[in-house]
Amino acid sequence: MAASAKVVYCLKNRHKLQIRACPQERGVMKYLRHFLNVSVLVIITTFIVSLLLEFLPLLPQQASVEAISIDTMFSMHFRVISFLFALIVVFMLYSLVVFRNRGGETDPGDHFEGNTGLEIFWTIVPLIIVIYFAFIGAQSLADVTRTEPDALEVDVIAFQWSWSFEYPAYGVTSTTLYLPKDRQTVLNLTSRDVIHSFWVPEFRVKQDALPGKDFVRQLRITPIKTGDYMVRCAELCGGAHAYMNSPVVVVEPEEFEIWLISQQNAGETGDSVTRGKALAETMGCLSCHSTDGTTLVGPTWKNMYGHEVTLIDGTRVMVDELYLRRAILQPNDEIVEGFQPIMPSYEGLLTEEQIADLIAYMKSLE
Numbered sequence: 001m002a003a004s005a006k007v008v009y010c011l012k013n014r015h016k017l018q019i020r021a022c023p024q025e026r027g028v029m030k031y032l033r034h035f036l037n038v039s040v041l042v043i044i045t046t047f048i049v050s051l052l053l054e055f056l057p058l059l060p061q062q063a064s065v066e067a068i069s070i071d072t073m074f075s076m077h078f079r080v081i082s083f084l085f086a087l088i089v090v091f092m093l094y095s096l097v098v099f100r101n102r103g104g105e106t107d108p109g110d111h112f113e114g115n116t117g118l119e120i121f122w123t124i125v126p127l128i129i130v131i132y133f134a135f136i137g138a139q140s141l142a143d144v145t146r147t148e149p150d151a152l153e154v155d156v157i158a159f160q161w162s163w164s165f166e167y168p169a170y171g172v173t174s175t176t177l178y179l180p181k182d183r184q185t186v187l188n189l190t191s192r193d194v195i196h197s198f199w200v201p202e203f204r205v206k207q208d209a210l211p212g213k214d215f216v217r218q219l220r221i222t223p224i225k226t227g228d229y230m231v232r233c234a235e236l237c238g239g240a241h242a243y244m245n246s247p248v249v250v251v252e253p254e255e256f257e258i259w260l261i262s263q264q265n266a267g268e269t270g271d272s273v274t275r276g277k278a279l280a281e282t283m284g285c286l287s288c289h290s291t292d293g294t295t296l297v298g299p300t301w302k303n304m305y306g307h308e309v310t311l312i313d314g315t316r317v318m319v320d321e322l323y324l325r326r327a328i329l330q331p332n333d334e335i336v337e338g339f340q341p342i343m344p345s346y347e348g349l350l351t352e353e354q355i356a357d358l359i360a361y362m363k364s365l366e
């Protein structure tokens, strides 16, 4: 293009090109230089921010198969986010510095009427990216919910404010979730009271536990790293929600078998007090009651038996076996002074023998 033709083109397309200094050719070049500067800065910033996000320890360690597919999506999002961040921040800072008012500039800025080409571009490109993300999101969902035939079944019971884990195929109940490495475990989640949510950050996946037998929720985990983890509740569920943690231990398959056998034996042996102690742990009594004199959500069990207790209506009651029985089955009939009526009833949840074991354990705590 000859210089004069360029000037005419420039004038005609003034609004499209958004050129302040038109028709001088110098203006076009100046404008292009800014665009080049900004593009280079955007690329550099994107690179630095995504490196930072990649190498900062933002996520806990990857301890399950499910974590891998979720983290892959995370890092793709991090890269897109880095670019969007750079696009906004670089343009803003560049304009602030380079186009600042150097004094004496009182003219209003140029008026622009939009740019159809640019608008189509910035609609289509994000649309394609979002559709692509929806696609890999669906793929990842299929990955983390894939069912394997030889999965280990564990029934997880959530309650205020602890967890209980049952292995129905082995008749074992535990307060620690033991899992074999490299084998899929399917967790059947339920709640005894309000909504809780099962979450081990190292496994990434999370699922609510809902009250009611018809609302069993499943979560599948295939651990790939042995070690100690912690399940926490991810749904605000009352006073001690923040302390609703239980240990999760991932072991080699052989070690898992040994643990199962030791648990099965433990259930058969032991006297009433030992069984009662184990029961108080698995039923979650000890998340509200201490055995060493400290007051938790409920009264301590230390020195409880054989002493008088004051109820909220002022009456004094002797703590004997009958009182303990009532306290377990109809906890809200007699409320201990200074406490809230929040203890759940265990009517129908415990056998006569289990109630006797619990009472034997409470009697032993002096």
Ligand SMILES: [Cu+2]
Binding pocket: 158, 159, 195, 196, 197, 233, 234, 235, 236, 237, 241, 244
């Ligand atoms: Cu909870």
